[in-house]
Amino acid sequence: MIRLLNVSRHFQRGPDVVRALDHVTLTIPDGRFAALMGPSGSGKSTLLNLLSGIDRPDEGEVEVAGRRLTGLSEDELAAWRARHVGLVFQFYNLIPVLSARENVELPLLLTDLRGPERRRRAEVALEVVGLVQERFDQLPGTLSGGEQQRVAIARAIVTDPDLIVADEPTGDLDAQSADAVLALLSELNREFHKAIVLVTHDLRALRWVDEVHHLDKGRLLAGDEALRASETLEQALGTARRHAKVKP
């Protein structure tokens, strides 16, 4: 269970205070595949950072998988993330001098596992995300965008976390690769019961997620506002589908 209670986050930009999140309250039950949507600057990534323990709120409470994150120190949060959260970024952010397998092994360095076991788990994770074995020892620079994102997802799941957070995971991919990545995340959610929170602008994600939360100007939309946002998205998705159908 992810629970945010009356959470606010402000940033100082020069003389101005930017309210990135303004008294947001949100609950996402265990094992759900949730999407956070909204225009740029609406606070999606800030919200994602708070519920993944990357950032701390100025006000309010954040609780994930029964652990209250508010009040934990930077190092305590790091230790918690290493064990409980898997992260996927828009630009994959793999270490360019490490092979695909070594990139996936990276979070396991923070565990007590021995070398051979780390290697075995990394290979299992790479098989789960469907990367062909011949690619395991290749450097990220020699892989396609879709393959790199698969490696990044393998890195996110290799520690068997409770929660996977993905920030625009399809933002840098072509349509085919984006569909494959969304399908993969959905499969991880269904088969391995991983809670996934996705920040995206990609309307294709609506086909895969269980719930969508709309943000605008640091506020979580609710009631009529949320309904209108969903309808707008549904219309946009319908248009996109029709457009896709008429394409040769």
Next chain:
Amino acid sequence: MNYRTLVSRNFSRGRLRTVLTAASIMLSIFLACAVLTLPSGLAALVERVTSGSRVLVHNKAGLSYMMPYSYLQKVRAVPGVTAATSFSWFGGIYDEPKNLFPNFAIDADAVGDIWAEFQIDPQAIADFRRYRDGALVGYQTMRKFRWKIGDRVTLRSTIWPVDLDFRIVGVLPEPHGNPMWFLFSRTYMEEALRAKGLSADFAGMIWVRVDDPANVGTVMRRIDDLFRNSDAETASETEKSFFESFMSSLSGLSNVILAVGFLVAAAVVVITANTCSMAIRERAPEIAILKALGFRRFTILGLLLTETLTLALGSGVIGAVAAYGVLKLLAALGATGARPGLGPLSMFLVTPWHVLEGILLSLVVGVVAGVVPSWGAARKPVAEALREVF
């Protein structure tokens, strides 16, 4: 894959930069080790060329002032003196002005006793006494001009209006003989000067051999007392103190060289720190990702510092060992005489202690250069690091 892999793989990015940084550290440690040999090298040089039972007597007013030649007989009569010779600078050049080397007129009968540890061939000493134009020449000077025993050479004095022809009768042999000196009989110079109507009643210095090193102080006092209140009072000093005072004029230069050497090392620290800083800044996105994955601040600090320290230490070891090897090689080359200019380098040896100091210095370079940028990158909160790079 382990932390060692992670550190070593990071060296493979920007290979040229890694190589250039390593080379700059290597060269600075090489230089630091080389300049560290200066004080001990100069001391060893003094130790090598001096004897505990030899005393040098000169005019109290300074080395450029002469003493009457009659002083020599009075000095020889002082109790404790076993041998003595006058020692006068001739200022001779061979062939052309650039070929100036130390050449002195001495009393031929004393050479074997005064410089007994030179281990001059007895036949050469006998010939030196027999031939009034005989000369004993240091081994490096012999090699420099490709002279051999029996050769005849002419020296043109730069202070007296005379040219003297010599026959080389022997060598001041290595390793104990003075490598540069050219010694010849004072009688020969005296005749030449008299022929020009010049007086030769002078001695630039007087070398004295004392019977026992324990008596050196007493003998020096007796000699100086002997000439007190005369027109040319004397100042006696041990050979060691004479060379030390001569070398002290070089110690200022030595200190300057030491200071420059360490300034170079300091400059390398700054350059390395700048390089590390740039390298870490370029990797800011990766460091942010490592933090997001759960790597703690001290783990990241450790990884970054390990990289810097490995680079500095590895380069430092190579630089220090290279200094050890190169100076040893130069010393060996100098000893062969193939390159006479390298001769004194045999005293300037990098010792294992210098190597250790060089390696420790490289560690300091690594810590100082790495700690600020590494800590700056490690301590930044993960959210701030991610916001800055994405």
